[in-house]
Amino acid sequence: MPSPILQxxxxxxxxxxxxxxxxxxxxxxxxxxxxxxxxxxxxxANEFHVKRVPFADLDGWSFEEATGNLVHxxxxxxxxxxxxxxxxxxxxxxxxYADWHQPIIKQAEVGILGILVKEFDGVLHFLMQAKMxxxxxxxxxxxxxxxxxxxxxxxxxxxxxxxxxxYFVGPERGRVVADVLQSEHGSWFFRKSNRNMIVEATxxxxxxxxxxxxxxxxxxxxLHRDNVINMDAxxxxxxxxxxxxxxxxxxxxxxxxxxxxxxxxRHDVRIERVPLKHxxxxxxxxxxxxxxxxxxxxxVGVDVVxxxxxxxxxxxxxxxxxxxxxxxxxxxxxxGVPHALVSARVEAGFLDTIELGPTVQCVPxxxxxxxxxxxxxxxDTALQADRIRYEAVHSEEGGRFLNAESRYLVIEADEIDxxxxxxxxxxxxxxxxxxxxxxxxxxxxxxxxxxxxIGLR
Amino acid sequence: MPSPILQxxxxxxxxxxxxxxxxxxxxxxxxxxxxxxxxxxxxxANEFHVKRVPFADLDGWSFEEATGNLVHxxxxxxxxxxxxxxxxxxxxxxxxYADWHQPIIKQAEVGILGILVKEFDGVLHFLMQAKMxxxxxxxxxxxxxxxxxxxxxxxxxxxxxxxxxxYFVGPERGRVVADVLQSEHGSWFFRKSNRNMIVEATxxxxxxxxxxxxxxxxxxxxLHRDNVINMDAxxxxxxxxxxxxxxxxxxxxxxxxxxxxxxxxRHDVRIERVPLKHxxxxxxxxxxxxxxxxxxxxxVGVDVVxxxxxxxxxxxxxxxxxxxxxxxxxxxxxxGVPHALVSARVEAGFLDTIELGPTVQCVPxxxxxxxxxxxxxxxDTALQADRIRYEAVHSEEGGRFLNAESRYLVIEADEIDxxxxxxxxxxxxxxxxxxxxxxxxxxxxxxxxxxxxIGLR
Numbered sequence: 001m002p003s004p005i006l007q008x009x010x011x012x013x014x015x016x017x018x019x020x021x022x023x024x025x026x027x028x029x030x031x032x033x034x035x036x037x038x039x040x041x042x043x044x045a046n047e048f049h050v051k052r053v054p055f056a057d058l059d060g061w062s063f064e065e066a067t068g069n070l071v072h073x074x075x076x077x078x079x080x081x082x083x084x085x086x087x088x089x090x091x092x093x094x095x096x097y098a099d100w101h102q103p104i105i106k107q108a109e110v111g112i113l114g115i116l117v118k119e120f121d122g123v124l125h126f127l128m129q130a131k132m133x134x135x136x137x138x139x140x141x142x143x144x145x146x147x148x149x150x151x152x153x154x155x156x157x158x159x160x161x162x163x164x165x166x167y168f169v170g171p172e173r174g175r176v177v178a179d180v181l182q183s184e185h186g187s188w189f190f191r192k193s194n195r196n197m198i199v200e201a202t203x204x205x206x207x208x209x210x211x212x213x214x215x216x217x218x219x220x221x222x223l224h225r226d227n228v229i230n231m232d233a234x235x236x237x238x239x240x241x242x243x244x245x246x247x248x249x250x251x252x253x254x255x256x257x258x259x260x261x262x263x264x265x266r267h268d269v270r271i272e273r274v275p276l277k278h279x280x281x282x283x284x285x286x287x288x289x290x291x292x293x294x295x296x297x298x299x300v301g302v303d304v305v306x307x308x309x310x311x312x313x314x315x316x317x318x319x320x321x322x323x324x325x326x327x328x329x330x331x332x333x334x335x336g337v338p339h340a341l342v343s344a345r346v347e348a349g350f351l352d353t354i355e356l357g358p359t360v361q362c363v364p365x366x367x368x369x370x371x372x373x374x375x376x377x378x379x380d381t382a383l384q385a386d387r388i389r390y391e392a393v394h395s396e397e398g399g400r401f402l403n404a405e406s407r408y409l410v411i412e413a414d415e416i417d418x419x420x421x422x423x424x425x426x427x428x429x430x431x432x433x434x435x436x437x438x439x440x441x442x443x444x445x446x447x448x449x450x451x452x453x454i455g456l457r
Numbered sequence: 458m459p460s461p462i463l464q465x466x467x468x469x470x471x472x473x474x475x476x477x478x479x480x481x482x483x484x485x486x487x488x489x490x491x492x493x494x495x496x497x498x499x500x501x502a503n504e505f506h507v508k509r510v511p512f513a514d515l516d517g518w519s520f521e522e523a524t525g526n527l528v529h530x531x532x533x534x535x536x537x538x539x540x541x542x543x544x545x546x547x548x549x550x551x552x553x554y555a556d557w558h559q560p561i562i563k564q565a566e567v568g569i570l571g572i573l574v575k576e577f578d579g580v581l582h583f584l585m586q587a588k589m590x591x592x593x594x595x596x597x598x599x600x601x602x603x604x605x606x607x608x609x610x611x612x613x614x615x616x617x618x619x620x621x622x623x624y625f626v627g628p629e630r631g632r633v634v635a636d637v638l639q640s641e642h643g644s645w646f647f648r649k650s651n652r653n654m655i656v657e658a659t660x661x662x663x664x665x666x667x668x669x670x671x672x673x674x675x676x677x678x679x680l681h682r683d684n685v686i687n688m689d690a691x692x693x694x695x696x697x698x699x700x701x702x703x704x705x706x707x708x709x710x711x712x713x714x715x716x717x718x719x720x721x722x723r724h725d726v727r728i729e730r731v732p733l734k735h736x737x738x739x740x741x742x743x744x745x746x747x748x749x750x751x752x753x754x755x756x757v758g759v760d761v762v763x764x765x766x767x768x769x770x771x772x773x774x775x776x777x778x779x780x781x782x783x784x785x786x787x788x789x790x791x792x793g794v795p796h797a798l799v800s801a802r803v804e805a806g807f808l809d810t811i812e813l814g815p816t817v818q819c820v821p822x823x824x825x826x827x828x829x830x831x832x833x834x835x836x837d838t839a840l841q842a843d844r845i846r847y848e849a850v851h852s853e854e855g856g857r858f859l860n861a862e863s864r865y866l867v868i869e870a871d872e873i874d875x876x877x878x879x880x881x882x883x884x885x886x887x888x889x890x891x892x893x894x895x896x897x898x899x900x901x902x903x904x905x906x907x908x909x910x911i912g913l914r
Contacts, residue, residue: 006705179715248463258636
């Protein structure tokens, strides 16, 4: 065996190549001006109907006898189960104990969310897919090149092969730029992770129907439009290599990691999986499982008829939040270096106690019944802000959530002394954390893509 | 509020200060030559007796009626429960399914393992404690400054306050050098993490009985002796800031993180907590719960009488492995840069599917009944090695495990093309991973301390 050759641990050029793509708003294949028509055309080319149905009409899905869990007859895809959550101490050790039950989606298998990139005219382009998802209000949005659960690509759907999968797995795959297991919505999923990948193709790549090549600059423009870039694409867009604008920060990296360790240690959250049947505080009707006070979300069923999916039609449950969310980063420049105010969030479905989330992440309606002082911190600040640097409505995962939309905001804020559970991080620090799994939650990762989209570094 | 001042994200000097301490073998307080007598004297000063007792004689502990779980009447400390483990695919997708039951220790609370450091004569010294632990064959070993479960320091023991705790928690604590949640033995603990901390004291520190100040160079000398530096100290000693000797490696950091993500994704391990009662494959006697074939470990009980602990006496269960372990890193210099061969290990108690472990980590006796080809990979290589760079016997956590000893080895090996599940990492790459939790298992962290002890970088 010839002696292997060492390589640099860090590829400094790579971040520059992504920065060039972000600076390029003229794509080699499709102009941003023509994009809307292209997407509309893809919508016309693919028949797709979604209708709500009672649980009894969900093909292949039923409530399991003993547990009342909502399951698929194949034993695959996902299940809707119950969760009993107890937070042993108040968030700062002095509040009341929190204790609640809720339905949760359990989907153990790890899927792939992968974007293939390739240079055209010396500029990296991203291969994006026009993908229908039943939960999206506008159905069709831009997704990663590959967005596949293991059931998808091991053919539990008995459908067509996942397009471009070979660029992400197996011996023929391209050059990996990013590859990390990231959590998804911890309030709705039980310990779900997906593999977020960016892979650079080294050879020719055929362009299939429903796919288009866009520069990062074009994608950043589209990220300013409502409901165009889907959640799966946004989380992958938080991963490209980052050019650090400053080696300084309010907290050193050691202090930052220590703060995260402290936050993980001081929360004592007990999670118990329980049957969905007779879940305290929730009532099951023919068409919905809903909270007794009408808060949080409903579990509902839909029937889907589609043309361009791996299968031609299916039924499935979806989680439907009861209102529009607000998801915001407060930002502030300290000594010329932009920082974002993150919160250490407990979400019941996280693998570890906490992950870092946005400054504000909530559906305000869920708190309308509470006193002002019990409202989520900084919600008022976000709603009344006038220095809005970024604003768009985005949908969460349309394959599991119905009309789950949130107004994403990046706000220029005054200097704030962070209360317990909050900290100012530079964007370079966020980028270094997101190379690892389970540090930054999916909503904050969307906001990282938005921060990149407005060129804040 | 005055505008905060930014600071460098990385403190380059800090690693140099630890390197200086490692290069200093003459301590300001206690010479390494006098250490043995000091430790023996501490042993004489503190009465300590451990005797095995039947479960019925364990004060405060009993088998819970419904589950047969072994629990303490206070509901604190830890419990011994059952675990049902199913690995859905063979390790490389082509082996048989693995499926087994085993007892496991459940200890949800996060403890602190903390070493206080302070400069004397311009050199960092580590404050180490002579600590009795019932499971250690020689009872007394060197532990971190603070080694405390939450039960310890919230006084569930109703004992004395934890000494030096104020340097690690609260507003008066010192300057944090390292602070990370690390897993412990995944085969014996269910998702146990401890906070590994190194904190630098900024003011005077009183020296209490049973404590001594040692340079890192002195500790590294003592690490060459059998059973002197306990597990809790060794894991913290894997954390000091590291001076990278090379910016090159066989794999880039992106490839390394991708390999870990791939290993995490391809293993599908289902973990189910089950009652300890009637655990398949295990039999319960008056004094031990043991495997039907006499393999792996026994659960036993001991009665402890001590003088210098937070409490004056107690009973507790311990896990007792059936034989001496072998824990080894194969190392090789590629282009002059030392690499260690790590394995991606599935252990049932890990929070995430796999963590990186040593090349070899096993009790050979557990495999004696198997064909040669079913023996753990590289075990023969380790046992027959002649280029041994490091060798010592160390104990695992003596507060939970009885006579749990392993021969720790660092071996100079030939160039090996890593089989699936194995990879060559530089020691700088291991050091960068260990800044984060759940990447490197506790046995590999001990070996990192040993690699530091022989000056391999």
